[in-house]
Each structure stands twice: as structure tokens, then as C-alpha cells.
Amino acid sequence: MTNRIALCLFAAIIILAPFVPGFPPFWIILLDNIGLAAIVAIGLVVLTGVGGLTSFGQAALAGFGAYSAAVLTTQYGWSPIATLPVALAVSALAALLLGFVTVRLAGHYLPLGTIAWGLALYYLFGQLELLGRHDGISSIPPLTVGSVSFHEPARLHAVIWGALLICGIATLNLLDSRVGRAIRSLRRGSTMAGAFGISASQAKLIVFVYAAVLAGLSGWLYAFFQSAVTPSPFNLNAGISYLFMAVVGGAGQVWGAIAGAFIITELRDVIQRVMPTLITDSALYEPIVFGVLLIVLLQVAPDGLWPLVQRILPEAKPRSIPTDAQPLTGRDMPVPRGSEILKVQDATKKFGGLTAVNAVNFGVKSGEIVALIGPNGAGKSTTFNLITGVLSLSSGAVSFAGQAISGIGQQRIAGLGIARTFQHVKLLPDMSVLENVALGGHLRGRKDLLSALIRTDRAEEAALFAEAARQITRVGLAEHMHKPAGSLALGQQRIVEIARALTMNPSLLLLDEPAAGLRHFEKGQLSELLSQLRSEGMSLLLVEHDMGFVMGLTDHIVVLDFGTKIAEGPPDVIRSHPAVLEAYLGGAAEPKQTSSTVAGGAEA
Amino acid sequence: MDLTILLFLVQDGITNGAIYALLGFALVLVFAVTRIIFIPQGEFVAYGALTYAMLQGGHVPGTAYLLPIFAFVALLFDLYAERSRITGTFLLRQGVEKIVVPLALLLAARELAGVSTIASLVLTVAIVSALGPHLYRIAFQPLADRSVLVLLIAAVGTHLALMGLGLVFFGAEGQKADALTDFSVDLGPLPVSGQNIAVYAATVLLIAGLYWFFERTVQGKALRATAVNRLGARLVGIRTKGTGKIALALAAGIGAVSGVLLAPMTTIYYDTGFVIGLKGFVAAIIGGLASYPLTAAAALAVGLIESFSSFFASDFKEVIVFTLLIPVLLVRSFASKHTDEED
Numbered sequence: 043m044t045n046r047i048a049l050c051l052f053a054a055i056i057i058l059a060p061f062v063p064g065f066p067p068f069w070i071i072l073l074d075n076i077g078l079a080a081i082v083a084i085g086l087v088v089l090t091g092v093g094g095l096t097s098f099g100q101a102a103l104a105g106f107g108a109y110s111a112a113v114l115t116t117q118y119g120w121s122p123i124a125t126l127p128v129a130l131a132v133s134a135l136a137a138l139l140l141g142f143v144t145v146r147l148a149g150h151y152l153p154l155g156t157i158a159w160g161l162a163l164y165y166l167f168g169q170l171e172l173l174g175r176h177d178g179i180s181s182i183p184p185l186t187v188g189s190v191s192f193h194e195p196a197r198l199h200a201v202i203w204g205a206l207l208i209c210g211i212a213t214l215n216l217l218d219s220r221v222g223r224a225i226r227s228l229r230r231g232s233t234m235a236g237a238f239g240i241s242a243s244q245a246k247l248i249v250f251v252y253a254a255v256l257a258g259l260s261g262w263l264y265a266f267f268q269s270a271v272t273p274s275p276f277n278l279n280a281g282i283s284y285l286f287m288a289v290v291g292g293a294g295q296v297w298g299a300i301a302g303a304f305i306i307t308e309l310r311d312v313i314q315r316v317m318p319t320l321i322t323d324s325a326l327y328e329p330i331v332f333g334v335l336l337i338v339l340l341q342v343a344p345d346g347l348w349p350l351v352q353r354i355l356p357e358a359k360p361r362s363i364p365t366d367a368q369p370l371t372g373r374d375m376p377v378p379r380g381s382e383i384l385k386v387q388d389a390t391k392k393f394g395g396l397t398a399v400n401a402v403n404f405g406v407k408s409g410e411i412v413a414l415i416g417p418n419g420a421g422k423s424t425t426f427n428l429i430t431g432v433l434s435l436s437s438g439a440v441s442f443a444g445q446a447i448s449g450i451g452q453q454r455i456a457g458l459g460i461a462r463t464f465q466h467v468k469l470l471p472d473m474s475v476l477e478n479v480a481l482g483g484h485l486r487g488r489k490d491l492l493s494a495l496i497r498t499d500r501a502e503e504a505a506l507f508a509e510a511a512r513q514i515t516r517v518g519l520a521e522h523m524h525k526p527a528g529s530l531a532l533g534q535q536r537i538v539e540i541a542r543a544l545t546m547n548p549s550l551l552l553l554d555e556p557a558a559g560l561r562h563f564e565k566g567q568l569s570e571l572l573s574q575l576r577s578e579g580m581s582l583l584l585v586e587h588d589m590g591f592v593m594g595l596t597d598h599i600v601v602l603d604f605g606t607k608i609a610e611g612p613p614d615v616i617r618s619h620p621a622v623l624e625a626y627l628g629g630a631a632e633p634k635q636t637s638s639t640v641a642g643g644a645e646a
Numbered sequence: 647m648d649l650t651i652l653l654f655l656v657q658d659g660i661t662n663g664a665i666y667a668l669l670g671f672a673l674v675l676v677f678a679v680t681r682i683i684f685i686p687q688g689e690f691v692a693y694g695a696l697t698y699a700m701l702q703g704g705h706v707p708g709t710a711y712l713l714p715i716f717a718f719v720a721l722l723f724d725l726y727a728e729r730s731r732i733t734g735t736f737l738l739r740q741g742v743e744k745i746v747v748p749l750a751l752l753l754a755a756r757e758l759a760g761v762s763t764i765a766s767l768v769l770t771v772a773i774v775s776a777l778g779p780h781l782y783r784i785a786f787q788p789l790a791d792r793s794v795l796v797l798l799i800a801a802v803g804t805h806l807a808l809m810g811l812g813l814v815f816f817g818a819e820g821q822k823a824d825a826l827t828d829f830s831v832d833l834g835p836l837p838v839s840g841q842n843i844a845v846y847a848a849t850v851l852l853i854a855g856l857y858w859f860f861e862r863t864v865q866g867k868a869l870r871a872t873a874v875n876r877l878g879a880r881l882v883g884i885r886t887k888g889t890g891k892i893a894l895a896l897a898a899g900i901g902a903v904s905g906v907l908l909a910p911m912t913t914i915y916y917d918t919g920f921v922i923g924l925k926g927f928v929a930a931i932i933g934g935l936a937s938y939p940l941t942a943a944a945a946l947a948v949g950l951i952e953s954f955s956s957f958f959a960s961d962f963k964e965v966i967v968f969t970l971l972i973p974v975l976l977v978r979s980f981a982s983k984h985t986d987e988e989d
Contacts, residue, residue, distance in 0.1 A: 096795050098802075143976050153798055154683065154931060155975050161924065162968035169961045282802055289799060330814070333807025340800050341788045 133258025471528025663949020669926025688923020694905020704760025708815025
């Protein structure tokens, strides 16, 4: 909450500043420019800093807001305030259309795509008759609401910074919510998000439209601030400059965006105002200063400047765990104990010419722990990916509680109650253990973007965090709850993944090498935890290399080698199964052959 | 529209397309080797054209002064990075590379400005391509292991700085160079100028040269190895820092040649390069930043579309060319089942 109070205080000081006698009118203009830029930059914080989607096109989106206001007031005689919803809707619609095309783009294609449409839109603004071509639209009436006019600079100044305050608080609310965690998970790739029922493409579209609405609002305010609109403030360079603000301030935080907007706007002003007294033609040097500064900053302070400020500020209090939260709804086991919950039939996966999984059959009974073992490259993790819908089957079928789940997609499979952990840990290292685990409860919450923004999601959030804390305590990591997940040892991070999967309240839990990197004592604890889950009726399928761990814990073992099932049975049978021994230890070779092979190897 | 206009538009499109193809190649090359999406490629074009035009007019171009400055900054970077291991041979190499060569080129530019077309041409390519490695050392080498996005933002910063430097060193006035030759031949109703032929010849020669470089030389193979797997290349003893510098030298050289070819055909300003470079980008992206032949075909298509849209809807020329990229990107992202990308 302190962040919000600080933001309110800060905005109040800036809003009241013009009423100080002798406050230079020129400073009001400068502060307004900072405020307008900061609104766009806050959108970029969510889009780029948090969501990992880099956009160079935010200036063009601001153009939609500005031109909506200009066209409707000057050519259709609308009252200024009536154009606000239209301006925001037009920006959102433009972002939705552009987003459908661009957020699908992988990795670096996305920023290139935004450069392309950023340029195209700028040229379009400059060519359309309706928008006054290159001359733009002038004599836009001052902003009025009813009989109140905001013509006076100090009043419009209050409107701009009031808008900034609203955007800042809405964004803080968004980042601290179920939707916000989904957006944050985007940086870790869509596989992890999908495993907890988050649709990556939907989350990307939400954050894209959110940033566009902020840009549109800034553009709308700009139109009344300048009383005129021309294409040039919405060109690619302006888009670069907004991104620059987010990077300089520290993409990822609201305060970073405000700091970035301050620094860049002020710096530009200094270059334009102060340098002419030192050197002539100083406008020439602006791009050089900015370009060089950007590169220096990337090399020296890659996370931006705000984190440096943050270091000297007192540390934020850890989130309190609500004790009186309503428990989340549970889930009934889909099949009675002892009957088959998961059935894998002739599952086959081919990558080009390589058959990674070849006609594998096995089943998991409800309330049973089944291990999938085999040498490296046997196809164990691929089988996991086939069950959870990360990969599609080349042929064969997977069914869960009698329902075919092949091809229905990762999110729906997660929705049925299949949770998993990953062989290569996929946590968000900067987020606390608690927040990481809360991500697992995504499907148990319902609150959407709107309730996050206006904060009507508190009860559900409390319940989610209470559940997350319960699972963390259960896996024995309570003392680490508030630490960044990345600061834990790798073995502990695997346990955090288990807590995250448990928060989903699954009926089938898939664990990919859960004991790797654990100490002996910790393995014992893990084994106890898994036995307890089984006794509660949960079914588990695990991939594990530690044979002591597997043999002591599991009810049934499936052995894969080169993508094919070579054996199946209870631990005692597998321990002495000839095919398994051969796969793990090589054939029972005769001494002579062995020595000749070794000699041959040495010669080669 | 009669046949003459049609042929004229086609020729114009192919000429521009050939230049976009060269730039597209440079972009594919730089991306493959360094993972940098090289936004400043267009600045090399502008530098090349303006340097050539000034040399031809008997002036010493700004880039001749810029080169020793860049080299000196790069020298400081290297001295600082190697401060604990400085040896005599290191100093000698650095001195030759970063002091002697740049100053020699500056001297040559002062002596040879306005002497002959060939001298101007050679000097232009030498000066501009020498900028490439120093630029890599200063702006990109410290970030070499960072994500594609960080490199992209650095590339945008470099673009801004180089464009600003172009304004300072060349001024806001546009320049146009004299044609390489007055030669002209009539192809039916269509006159084909020597300049057009030079563009086609240079494109074909450069493509052949790049092919030879990548297929037949150790350096070229080292570049390809780095493109496939940086870590693997390093493990077999390839200096990936070195390959980054070579890639940028080649990119700058290709940019300079494109600039020299363009300079007699259109007036080039300090900021003209950016949009030209971006059209090379459209081609490179259609080629997936990976395929040279696809990039060449796409570049020709971009050139033709641009030339026809400038006839039918000249106001919307840029809108059409850049909007074109979006369906292409869409098709690419549908076609390629992209692997999960983490930052």
C-alpha cells in the first residue's frame, strides 16, 4: 500500500506546484510533457518490462487517441469530454487488430513488427485527408467538462497528472493480481504459463491492449494540451523515445517509468535550451546524446536507474498471509481409488526422422505412484509433454479419467486437474516464492482484468495466497516464502515447483526429476510428502534417475529405452528384469570381448 | 499505362530491389553471426553515398575524421579491457589497427579527394567498412552475450547516434554524385543506363563474392560456425568477438557499396539511409533473417511493389511497403511452430 500512498503524495505535490506563487509557467509545460510521456511509459512498463513484449509503436497508438479527439471536436462538433471514450476505444480497437497479428510473433519478430506498423501508421497519418495530411488539425477547442473549462494551464496540468495518478495506481493494482501474475509468467515462455491454464496469447493481447489504452489516453490529453495535432509526435522516433524512457527508468516498475519520463524529457529540454548557448546548431546533437546514452546505460546499468534508487530505499514489507481467508473450492477425484485415471495408448512422437516415443502403452491408477524410468534420451520428458499437451501426438491416444485429452490443448488439460513440474526449473526468479506458487492457483481464481484494476479481487487474492502459503509450508519451505525464487538452491527450486503444482489442486501430478539436486535428508522428506499425497488419493507419475528413491516409493514402474517400453511392473520385478539391466548396464558381456573393446578403444 | 512505362517501372523496381537485396544480405549476415538486428545498416548507406559524393566533389568527407575518432574510442575500450595483460605485440597490433590505418585513410582522403572516380570509390568503401569493427567494439561487444532484445535496443541507440553524427559531419544538405559512367544502351523502347548496369553487376559480384567467402575461406567458415552455435564455435577455438567485427566490417562495406551505387541516382540526406535500410529489412525478414536466396527474391519483390505503388498511389508508397511486412510476419509465425522463447 505504501507505494500507492507515495504515488498519491507525489502526484499531489506536482498538481499543487503551480499554485505556489512565482512558479515559472514554463515549468508547468515541462511537467505536463513529463506527465504525458510517463502515461505512455507506464503502459510500456507492463508491456515490455513485465510482459517481455517490446514495442516501438506506442507513439502511433497514442496518435489514435489524439486524432480521435481532434477529428471529432473540430469536424463533428463533439464536446471534448465526449471524445474520451471514443479515443480510448479507437486505441484499444487498433491495438486489438494489430495485436492479433503481432503478438503471435515469436521473439525478435515482435519488435520488428511494431517498427513496421509504427512507420506505416505514421505515414498514413500524414497522408489521410481526414486527418489534415502533414499539416495536421489545428484549433482544437480547450478541454471542458460541463461548464468547467480546463483552458488554464494549471487546471489542465492537474488533469494530466490526475490521469497519470489513476494510470499509476491502476497499473500497481494490475501487477498485484491474478491477471498480473499471468502477464509476468509470459517472460518464462508459454509452456510454463500453459501448464497452469494461462493462455499466453490471451495474456499478451490483454497487456497489449492495456498499454495501448494508456497511450491513447496520453494522445487524447496531448490534443487538448497542444490544441493541435500533427503526425510528427507519433512517428517512430517518438516510439523509440518512449521505450527509451521505460528502459532508462527501469522497465518493470511504475516508478521507473515516471523516473524515465522525467530524465528523458528534462534531458531533451536541457539539450534544446542550454546547449545553444554553448554551441550553435545544438539540435544536431540531440540524437547523438540519446543514442550514446542508451548504449552506455545498457552497458553500465542494464536494469535501468530505478533499481539503483530502490537499493537505498527501505525494503518493502513482505506480503502478509491472510489467516481468515475463505478456502478455495476443492476438487473431487474424478475416478474411484484403484481404477485407471490416466491411460496412454500406443503414444508415438516423431520429430522428423527421429522417433522419440514409439507406441508406448501404460496406465496410472488413481492413488498410485508410477515411475517412468530409463536412460538419458529414452523419451521420458517427451512422454510428459505428450500427456500435458505441450507436444502433439504423431499417433496414438492419451485419456484421462476416460476422456480423450490428446489434442485438446495445454490449458484444458490443466483445467482437468493434471499438474506438472519441469525438468529444467521454470520459475520467475525475481518473484517471491509465494507469488510463484500462487501462480499455480491461476485456474482456481476467476477475477479478470477489470476487477484487478479497481481492486474488487481482494477476497479471492487472499484465498489464493493463503492456499499458496499452505502448500509452501507443506513442502517444508515456509522460511523461504518471501525470498526471490531465484535465490534458492536448485533442489529447493524443484520443491517450489511441486508446491506450485499442488496449488492447482490436481488429481494427477506429473513430476520431472523431483529429487535431482536434493541432499539425502531432503530426499527422505520428499519421499514422505509424496507418500502422503498418495494416501490422500492423489495419483503421481514421476520421472526420476535416483533408483533408491524410485524403488522405495513407487507402486509401479515403466521402463523406456530409445522411445520404446521395454519393461513394466512392480519395483521388485523391475530390479531384476534382464531387459532393464541390459539397458542400464549394457549386455552381460563376456570378459574377453570387454577387454578387446577396451583395447580397441585405446588404439582408436 | 503503356509498355514503356511498364518497362520503366520494372527496371526501376529491379534496380532498387537489387540494392535492397544487398542490404538484406548484410542484415542476414549480421544477425546470423551476432544476433544483432542491425537497424543502423541504413546509416552505412548514407555514409557511403555522402562520402563518395564529397570525395568526388574534391572535399574531405566527415567520415574520414570520424574513423580515427571511432578507432581511438575503440582503442580505449580495448586497453581498459586488457589492462592487466598488455604486451608489446598487443600494443603494436592495436596501434596499427586503431591509429595508423585510420590516420592513413584520413591522409589518403585529403590527398586523393577529387582525383578520380576509382580513387573515390575505393576510399569510400575502405573508410566506411573500417568503421564497422570499431562500432562493434564500442557498442555491441560488451553486450554480446545479452538477449536479442537488448542488442536490438542497442542497435536502435546506435542508429540514433550514427544518424546524429551524419548530420554533424555532413550537414543537413542532401548530396548527389555524378554517374559512374555516361554509357547507355537502348533495350527496345527502354534506355538502360550504365548506372543501372553497374547496380546489377555489383549485386551479382557481391553475391558471388559472399558465396566464395562463406564457402571457400576459413574466415567465412568461422563466421558460419558462429552463426550456427556461438558456444560451440568458441569451444573449437573461433574468436566470436573477431567474427562479430568481421560481420560488421562486411555489413558496413556492403552498405558503402550500396550508397555509392545509389548516390548518382537520387539525392541522399544524412537520414535517408534509415528508410532504405528498413526496406532491406522487409526483405531480410521475409527471408526469415536466415535465407539468402529468399531474401534476394523478397528484395526484388519489395523493389517492384514500391516502384508500382509509387506510380499508382505515390502518397501511400511507404504505407504499402511497410504494411506488406505484417501479413508476411503473420504467415511466418503461423508456418513456423516457434519454440518457447525465454528472455
